[in-house]
Amino acid sequence: MKHAVLGIGGVGGLVAGLLAKSGHQVDAIVRPQVLAAQPDHILIHQPTGRILANVRITSVLDRSVDVFWIAVKATQLETALEGISGSEASVGAVVPLLNGIDHVGRLREFFGRRVVPPTISVESERVAPGHIIQRSPFVRFAISDLGQSQLQSVMEKLSAFGTEYRFIANEATLMWSKLCLLTPLALTTTAAGRTSGEILSDPHWEPRLRSSTIETCAVAAAEGAAIDPAEIALLHSSLPPGMRSSMQKDVAAGRLPELDAIAGPILHGATKNSLPVTTCRYLNDAIAQMICGSQGWP
Numbered sequence: 001m002k003h004a005v006l007g008i009g010g011v012g013g014l015v016a017g018l019l020a021k022s023g024h025q026v027d028a029i030v031r032p033q034v035l036a037a038q039p040d041h042i043l044i045h046q047p048t049g050r051i052l053a054n055v056r057i058t059s060v061l062d063r064s065v066d067v068f069w070i071a072v073k074a075t076q077l078e079t080a081l082e083g084i085s086g087s088e089a090s091v092g093a094v095v096p097l098l099n100g101i102d103h104v105g106r107l108r109e110f111f112g113r114r115v116v117p118p119t120i121s122v123e124s125e126r127v128a129p130g131h132i133i134q135r136s137p138f139v140r141f142a143i144s145d146l147g148q149s150q151l152q153s154v155m156e157k158l159s160a161f162g163t164e165y166r167f168i169a170n171e172a173t174l175m176w177s178k179l180c181l182l183t184p185l186a187l188t189t190t191a192a193g194r195t196s197g198e199i200l201s202d203p204h205w206e207p208r209l210r211s212s213t214i215e216t217c218a219v220a221a222a223e224g225a226a227i228d229p230a231e232i233a234l235l236h237s238s239l240p241p242g243m244r245s246s247m248q249k250d251v252a253a254g255r256l257p258e259l260d261a262i263a264g265p266i267l268h269g270a271t272k273n274s275l276p277v278t279t280c281r282y283l284n285d286a287i288a289q290m291i292c293g294s295q296g297w298p
Contacts, residue, residue, distance in 0.1 A: 001066040001154065004029055004091070006080055008042070010124040010246070011097050012071025013132040014139070017042035020053035022157035031083075032059040039130040046134045048162060061087040067154065070096040070107070074261035077103055081110055093150045095143075099182065099246070100261030101175045116147030117171060119178035123243050136240060141165040142174055176225035179265060180232050184212035186245040186262050187283035191290070193248070197241025209236065211279040216266050222273035251291055259287060 004027040005016040012028075020026040020042065030038055035057065044051040061068070061084045068091040072080045077098065094111045096103055097120050107115045123136035141158075143151060145167040155165040168174040188199050188209045199205045210233060217229040250257040263284045270277040 003067045004061055004065040005069045007072035009126045013042055013126050014124045015069055016055055017044045017053045018158050018161050020055050021051050026055045028055045028057050035059045037129050042130050044132045047137050061089050064090040066092040068094045074098050074100050074258045075256055093147050099258050101265045116144050117175055118143040139163040143167050144171050144174055145169050172224040173226050176220035177227055180216045180220050180227050181235055183216050183262050183266055184209050186247040187212055189245045190248040190251055191283045191286045196239045196243040208279055215277040215280050218275055219266050219269040223269055
C-alpha cells in the first residue's frame with residue numbers, strides 16, 4: 001500500500017518509519033523550508049532495538065495514496081491544510097494522529113467521510129531530523145471501525161514491531177478515552193514540571209491528577225462516551241515513572257503548547273453541560289499564566 005505522512009515529528013516520524021519498515025511505500029511530507037535538512041530515511045530507537053527504514057521526503061502531496069496520515073501539532077493544522085489544498089492527488093483513508101477532539105470535525109469539512117479517527121498512545125520524540133526515540137515501552141492504536149476494512153492489514157503488519165491495536169465502534173468513547181488519559185496527565189505534569197512517577201508519589205500533586213481525571217471523565221460521559229475513571233487511574237499508575245507529556249516538553253522548550261486542543265474540549269464541554277471542573281480550570285489557567293509570563297506569548 002501507498003502511504004503519506006504529513007509531519008514527521010515524534011509521532012509522525014515513528015509511524016512513517018514503522019510503515020516503511022513493514023513494507024509499505026511511504027511519502028514523508030515536511031515543510032519546504034526544512035526539506036533540504038531531511039535524510040531519506042528514518043532511524044527509530046525503540047526500547048527493544050533499532051529500526052532503519054527508507055522513505056521518500058517531499059514537501060507536497062504530489063501522488064495518490066491509499067492512506068494519508070496527518071501527524072502535525074493541533075496548532076499547525078490550518079497551515080498544513082492550506083499547504084495541501086491545491087493538490088490534485090487522490091487519497092483513500094485520512095487518519096489524523098492529533099491530540100484533542102475538535103480536529104475531527106474540521107478534517108471532515110475538508111476531506112468528508114474519508115476521515116477515520118484514531119488515537120495513539122506513545123511517548124516518542126524527534127531528537128534530530130529523521131531520528132526518533134520511542135521512550136515508552138508501548139505503541140497503542142485505537143481506531144474507529146469505519147476504517148477496519150482499509151487498515152486491518154496495515155495494523156497487523158505494524159504489530160510485528162510491538163504495536164498494539166483495536167477497532168472501536170463508539171467514536172465518542174474512542175476519542176474521549178485518549179483525552180481522559182492525556183489531559184489530566186498533561187495538565188499536572190506541565191503545571192508541576194514533574195514526571196508521571198513524581199506526580200503519583202507527591203501528596204500535593206497526586207490528588208490533583210485524580211481530581212482532574214474524575215472531572216474529565218464526567219465531561220466525557222456527558223458527551224456520550226463510556227469511560228471509567230478508575231480504569232484511567234489504573235492506566236496512569238502503569239505508565240513508566242519517567243514519562244513526560246508532550247505539553248510539558250513543549251513548555252520546557254519554549255514552544256507553543258497544545259493547551260487549547262488538550263484542555264479546551266474539557267472546559268468547553270463542562271460549560272455546555274453545566275459541570276464543575278475546578279481542578280482542570282485551575283491547572284489550565286496556571287499553565288496559561290506560566291507560558292505567557294515566561295515567554296511573552298499572547
